[in-house]
C-alpha cells in the first residue's frame with residue numbers, strides 16, 4: 081500500500097543480495113517438521129475489550145456480526161507475527177500459508193491456491209507467488225469479495241534507525257488477514273444468501289527498490305485472471321479490501337480512490353458502522369491510497385473499496401509505525417479488529 085503522494089518521495093533502500101530469502105525459501109522445504117509442531121502460544125496477551133463502545137444491547141449473539149470475536153482474531157494476528165517476517169517466497173510466508181489452508185478447510189470453506197512465478201529484478205530465480213482463496217458456498221454465482229494482502233514488506237524501509245532490520249507487519253500484513261480468519265470461523269453457520277470469497281493476495285509489496293519494483297503483483301494477477309475468464313460461471317458483485325485495520329488507535333476515513341470507484345459502497349459500509357455506533361469509522365475522506373483495490377477496480381472491474389487506517393499511530397504525531405520495525409502486535413488491539421470485523425459482517429448481513 082502506498083500513499084498517493086509518496087510515489088516518488090523518500091529514500092530508497094539499497095540493493096542487497098537476495099541470497100537470504102532464497103535460503104529461507106529453501107529452509108521452508110527442508111524443515112517441514114517445524115510445521116508439525118504446535119505454534120507457540122502468543123507472547124503478547126490479547127488485549128481485552130474493556131471500555132469498548134459496543135454496548136450490552138449489541139451483544140445479541142444471534143446476530144452474525146456480534147459473534148465476531150476480536151480476541152480470537154488478535155490471537156491470529158500474534159500467531160502470524162510469531163512466524164516471523166512473511167515476504168513473498170519466504171519461510172515465514174510458507175508457514176503462514178500452510179496454517180491458513182488448514183484453518184480455512186477446518187472452517188468448511190473450499191480452498192484454492194492460485195500459483196504463479198514472478199520474475200523480480202532482485203532475485204536470481206522467479207519468486208513463487210500464491211494467492212489464496214477460501215470460498216463460502218462455492219456453488220453460488222453471485223459473490224462478495226473480501227480481501228487482504230498476506231505478504232509483508234521485506235524490510236522496514238521507513239525505519240529511522242534500521243531500514244534493513246526485521247519487519248513483522250502486525251498492522252500492515254497480519255491485521256487484515258486476522259479479520260478474515262475470524263470471519264471464516266463464522267461463515268459456515270451464517271445464513272448469508274450470497275457466495276463469499278476470502279482472498280489473500282501475495283506480492284502486495286515485494287519492494288526492494290521502490291523506484292523499480294512493482295506493487296500489487298498478486299492482486300494484479302488475480303484481477304487479470306478474473307477479467308480473462310468471462311465464462312467462469314460466477315462473478316463478484318463488489319469487493320472490500322482490508323489493510324492496516326489493527327491499529328489500537330483506530331481511525332478509518334473514506335479512502336479517496338474507493339470514493340472514486342465505488343462511492344455507494346463506501347457510504348454503505350460506513351452506514352453499518354453508524355448503525356453499530358462504531359465511531360472509529362469517520363465518514364469523510366482523508367487519504368488517497370494506492371492498494372490492491374486498484375487492480376480489482378481497473379482490471380477486474382469489480383467495484384472494490386479499501387478499509388484502511390493510514391494514521392498509524394496518530395494524526396499529527398511525529399512518530400509513525402508504518403513500514404518500521406515498530407509495526408508489532410503491541411501497537412494493535414483486539415478491540416480494533418473486532419470493530420472492523422463487526423462492521424464488515426453487519427454490512428454483509430444486509431446484502432440480498
Ligand SMILES: [Zn+2]
Nearest residue numbers: 081233252285
Ligand atoms: Zn505496506
